[in-house]
Amino acid sequence: MGSCYNKIMLDVPIQTVWKTVSDFHDMSWAPEVITKVTKVGDKRGDEVGAMRVLNEMFHETLMTLDAGAFTFSYRIDDGPGPVSKDSVESYIGVVKLTESESGTLVEWSSSFESENENEVADFCNPIYGALLSGLKKTLSTS
Structure with missing residues (x-):
């Protein structure tokens, strides 16, 4: 099983960060x-089962959302290259x-499961890093 991991420390209260990231559609x-x-569909961004398409390429579904624990999970249903439905399974x-x-x-x-785990990680880790940098930039200017 392959994996990715990225983190960032923000000098911002947890409630502010949660309010920013917890809407799956925003x-x-x-x-x-x-x-x-x-x-995609009629679920709100804070409802399990909410679906979205990012940049017209990444099809994702919200699997869990726990506001009390400040966490959510999602699956990639389809995407480009190494995260396409033909290349990766069980991407959470x-x-x-x-x-x-x-x-x-x-x-x-x-x-995730893939015959090309390193390719998936090399594809996804920079995206997660860029997302976290974007979050930091947004919260430091708000």
């Missing part, structure tokens, strides 16, 4: 990475926030 906090989010991404004395730790991880 990724306006990373405009340099996600240029278009298309809502997890975003978890943890409060500390110095701010909020944001962890973005994933697990």
